[in-house]
Amino acid sequence: MRKKLLIITASFFIAVISFAQDTTDISKMLEDELKANDQNKTVYTTAAFKTTRLIDGHSIENTAAGVLDVKISHRFGTIGGANGGVYNFFGLDNATMRLGFDYGLTHTLMIGIGRSTSLKTFDAFIKWKILRQSTGKRNMPVTVSYVPTIGIISFRDAAVYKSFSNRINFTHQLLIGRKFTEGLSLQVMPTVVHRNQPVDNGPNDVFAAGIGGRQKLSKRTSFNAEYYYQLPGSKVPGTTNVLSLGFDIETGGHVFQLHVTNSSSMTESNFITGNKGSWGKGDILFGFNISRVFNVGKKHTKEW
Amino acid sequence: MSRRFLITAAFILLLGSSFKDPVSIFNISRGNISFSSDAPLELITAGSNELKGLIETEKKQFAFSVKVRSFKGFNSGFQKDHFNENYLESDKYPDATFSGKIIEDVDFTKNNILTVRAKGILTVHGVPKERIIKSDMTIKNGSIFIKANFTVLLADHNIPIPKVVHEKLASEIKVEVNSELKIR
Numbered sequence: 102m103r104k105k106l107l108i109i110t111a112s113f114f115i116a117v118i119s120f121a122q123d124t125t126d127i128s129k130m131l132e133d134e135l136k137a138n139d140q141n142k143t144v145y146t147t148a149a150f151k152t153t154r155l156i157d158g159h160s161i162e163n164t165a166a167g168v169l170d171v172k173i174s175h176r177f178g179t180i181g182g183a184n185g186g187v188y189n190f191f192g193l194d195n196a197t198m199r200l201g202f203d204y205g206l207t208h209t210l211m212i213g214i215g216r217s218t219s220l221k222t223f224d225a226f227i228k229w230k231i232l233r234q235s236t237g238k239r240n241m242p243v244t245v246s247y248v249p250t251i252g253i254i255s256f257r258d259a260a261v262y263k264s265f266s267n268r269i270n271f272t273h274q275l276l277i278g279r280k281f282t283e284g285l286s287l288q289v290m291p292t293v294v295h296r297n298q299p300v301d302n303g304p305n306d307v308f309a310a311g312i313g314g315r316q317k318l319s320k321r322t323s324f325n326a327e328y329y330y331q332l333p334g335s336k337v338p339g340t341t342n343v344l345s346l347g348f349d350i351e352t353g354g355h356v357f358q359l360h361v362t363n364s365s366s367m368t369e370s371n372f373i374t375g376n377k378g379s380w381g382k383g384d385i386l387f388g389f390n391i392s393r394v395f396n397v398g399k400k401h402t403k404e405w
Numbered sequence: 406m407s408r409r410f411l412i413t414a415a416f417i418l419l420l421g422s423s424f425k426d427p428v429s430i431f432n433i434s435r436g437n438i439s440f441s442s443d444a445p446l447e448l449i450t451a452g453s454n455e456l457k458g459l460i461e462t463e464k465k466q467f468a469f470s471v472k473v474r475s476f477k478g479f480n481s482g483f484q485k486d487h488f489n490e491n492y493l494e495s496d497k498y499p500d501a502t503f504s505g506k507i508i509e510d511v512d513f514t515k516n517n518i519l520t521v522r523a524k525g526i527l528t529v530h531g532v533p534k535e536r537i538i539k540s541d542m543t544i545k546n547g548s549i550f551i552k553a554n555f556t557v558l559l560a561d562h563n564i565p566i567p568k569v570v571h572e573k574l575a576s577e578i579k580v581e582v583n584s585e586l587k588i589r
Binding site: 105127128130131132134135138144147148164165166167168205208283320321351352353354394396 | 409412430457458459460461466467468469470474480481482483485486487489490491494496497500502504567569570573
């Protein structure tokens with residue numbers, strides 16, 4: 102009796118095995134194998150933002166290695182307020198600009214220089230991606246970048262700028278950002294601006310918190326917002342915080358950014374600690390950034 | 406007596422059915438896929454050596470798959486980003502796949518050089534399209550070598566070409582596949 106039971110059970114199992122072999126679905130099999138494989142791989146999240154700037158300040162994006170990004174940024178005068186209105190052609194009479202060059206040294210390190218009309222400021226920065234958002238084997242929820250920037254004011258005014266030290270400002274920023282969905286990316290930017298000898302009545306170190314993000318409207322356009330808040334303890338008297346709203350439009354190698362903001366300056370130390378314009382008083386100005394990327398690094402050879 | 410005989414007979418029958426031709430599966434050991442877009446103003450080429458695939462010999466079924474993000478090359482880093490973000494939408498559709506059956510009868514146990522037609526569903530950008538793709542197949546010492554050239558129409562897979570890049574992107578993409586499969 103026991104033997105019979107054993108035989109029946111065994112034959113049942115053999116039947117099941119042979120049946121299972123008959124229904125081998127090869128594409129399902131491959132899919133399962135690849136899925137198992139994926140868990141051993143790290144996939145880095147890309148394209149959280151269209152370009153390396155959100156509006157005035159930095160986004161968590163870097164230019165790719167060997168790519169030069171020429172940035173031409175304009176801010177017009179205020180649309181409303183004392184210096185706007187019909188007489189000033191709603192600000193279009195008073196254009197200021199920044200010409201900048203960003204270059205990607207590696208995929209995590211980029212450098213840049215620029216020159217702005219506002220206070221005839223020169224600037225230079227380094228942007229280093231410390232952490233990269235990724236999924237798979239290495240699961241990293243955020244991208245973190247460190248951006249030190251130096252701003253040198255060259256505006257001639259001996260009464261205000263008594264020594265060279267008055268003209269130099271250092272900004273240190275951490276950019277902590279995450280691409281939440283294909284369309285939505287958000288970042289926060291804890292910032293400290295160090296002024297050796299400030300020419301205003303403010304402190305040497307101004308602490309600020311930035312917040313910004315983008316929501317894609319289509320594949321090639323997005324709505325962006327950016328706000329820098331000077332912490333109450335170290336706020337420079339008489340200045341206002343900068344709020345900017347805009348759109349990114351990407352066409353192949355170009356990114357056009359159109360926006361309204363209350364700051365005419367585009368250097369971190371100037372717009373975070375030295376902005377006078379107020380949304381409430383109509384000091385809103387129209388501006389745009391044009392980004393054009395050039396591949397100047399060596400051409401890729403066949404690498405696959 | 407008769408019951409014992411019945412059980413034994415059933416057992417032998419089942420045993421026999423499970424010992425029919427074993428299903429053998431070939432697995433890609435070296436797989437390469439590349440594409441080129443030859444437009445009036447720009448030639449773009451990219452490739453991946455992470456092509457994976459299986460061929461099952463009994464029913465002549467096959468399945469190939471490649472991660473869209475694994476393509477390298479391009480003319481610049483931003484072009485690669487645009488390829489993934491705007492055209493192939495690799496986050497939404499991470500794989501390009503081709504799976505189906507080989508039409509011709511193939512004896513995978515003998516050394517041979519032949520041309521076969523692979524009929525199946527090609528899925529790119531999440532859009533499936535039934536295709537018959539001619540492939541050169543070489544069977545040598547238990548390995549299968551496959552070489553195939555075919556074209557993919559971007560319009561077939563719902564990948565629009567914006568007007569501004571019309572002269573820089575071909576509407577018909579040439580694809581080349583080279584792979585070696587070994588029995589597992």
